[in-house]
Amino acid sequence: MTEPKRKTLKRKGAGGRAVHDVGGLAMGPIDREEHDLALWEKRTDAMLRLMVTPGKRAFTVDGMRRVIEDYGQQEYDRTTYYEKWIRAVRNLVVEQEILTREEVEARMAEVRARHEEAGRKVSKEKIPW
Amino acid sequence: MGNREWGVGSGHSTRGPHSPPPTPHSRFAPGDAVRVSDRTVVGHCRTPWYLRGKTGVVASVHGTFRDPETLAYHRPGLPALPLYKVRFRQRDLWERYAGRPGDELEVDVYEPWLEPTKGRMANSE
Numbered sequence: 705m706t707e708p709k710r711k712t713l714k715r716k717g718a719g720g721r722a723v724h725d726v727g728g729l730a731m732g733p734i735d736r737e738e739h740d741l742a743l744w745e746k747r748t749d750a751m752l753r754l755m756v757t758p759g760k761r762a763f764t765v766d767g768m769r770r771v772i773e774d775y776g777q778q779e780y781d782r783t784t785y786y787e788k789w790i791r792a793v794r795n796l797v798v799e800q801e802i803l804t805r806e807e808v809e810a811r812m813a814e815v816r817a818r819h820e821e822a823g824r825k826v827s828k829e830k831i832p833w
Numbered sequence: 834m835g836n837r838e839w840g841v842g843s844g845h846s847t848r849g850p851h852s853p854p855p856t857p858h859s860r861f862a863p864g865d866a867v868r869v870s871d872r873t874v875v876g877h878c879r880t881p882w883y884l885r886g887k888t889g890v891v892a893s894v895h896g897t898f899r900d901p902e903t904l905a906y907h908r909p910g911l912p913a914l915p916l917y918k919v920r921f922r923q924r925d926l927w928e929r930y931a932g933r934p935g936d937e938l939e940v941d942v943y944e945p946w947l948e949p950t951k952g953r954m955a956n957s958e
Contacts, residue, residue, distance in 0.1 A: 720873045721882045722882075725881055725882045727881045727882065727883045728882075728883040728926075728927060763907065764904045764905065764907075764910075766877060766901040766904040766905040766910075767904065767905050767906070767907060769877060769901075769905060770876065770877035770905035770906070773877060800907070
């Protein structure tokens with residue numbers, strides 16, 4: 705089973721917590737099921753590891769955590785684990801001026817078009833920056 | 834998360850000869866009672882909300898590590914900070930904790946988040 709889509713959860717008594725910091729809040733049972741990883745998820749994992757390698761050090765794991773923790777609550781809750789990662793990697797690559805936002809978007813459009821041309825189903829959804 | 838007896842045989846109140854030497858320049862040593870700072874932060878931090886203001890005991894000193902709070906913003910994370918394993922009683926952390934009374938939780942906490950508390954744990958029996 706792949707990781708299911710999430711919905712926004714109320715953080716009762718959350719006070720001034722950051723969006724990810726939910727320890728102890730009543731948020732229902734924990735999903736302990738192991739999920740199969742899609743190829744893109746494995747690639748995302750590999751990409752992150754390469755980016756933080758000493759010598760490359762495009763950014764740090766701490767930096768990636770910071771970007772993910774800065775997502776709005778709705779965005780944080782509705783995205784899966786590796787969706788959070790890939791969005792953070794994309795944003796950090798731009799933040800660190802390795803690629804520009806325009807370069808990333810142009811490449812995304814190119815990939816999208818290539819898949820559409822091949823008759824594959826392509827999601828219309830855009831990941832917010 | 835075990836059910837070890839609180840404080841038995843672990844040299845809590847004294848720095849006994851069997852305790853590992855503290856990391857140079859670390860402010861706390863194994864056995865010291867510490868309170869987690871009850872403050873809010875803007876930005877990245879690794880101290881969970883549920884620990885803020887809670888009192889525990891230093892179990893061990895892991896050594897010094899670069900500061901994740903500044904590493905997260907592309908800075909070098911220096912000076913490196915002592916990182917402690919701090920032991921809390923579950924019933925001190927959660928209202929209406931329904932587990933066994935001796936249940937504990939160990940969490941890694943960086944030094945700037947810890948404050949000394951006088952003597953033994955304020956809420957010990």
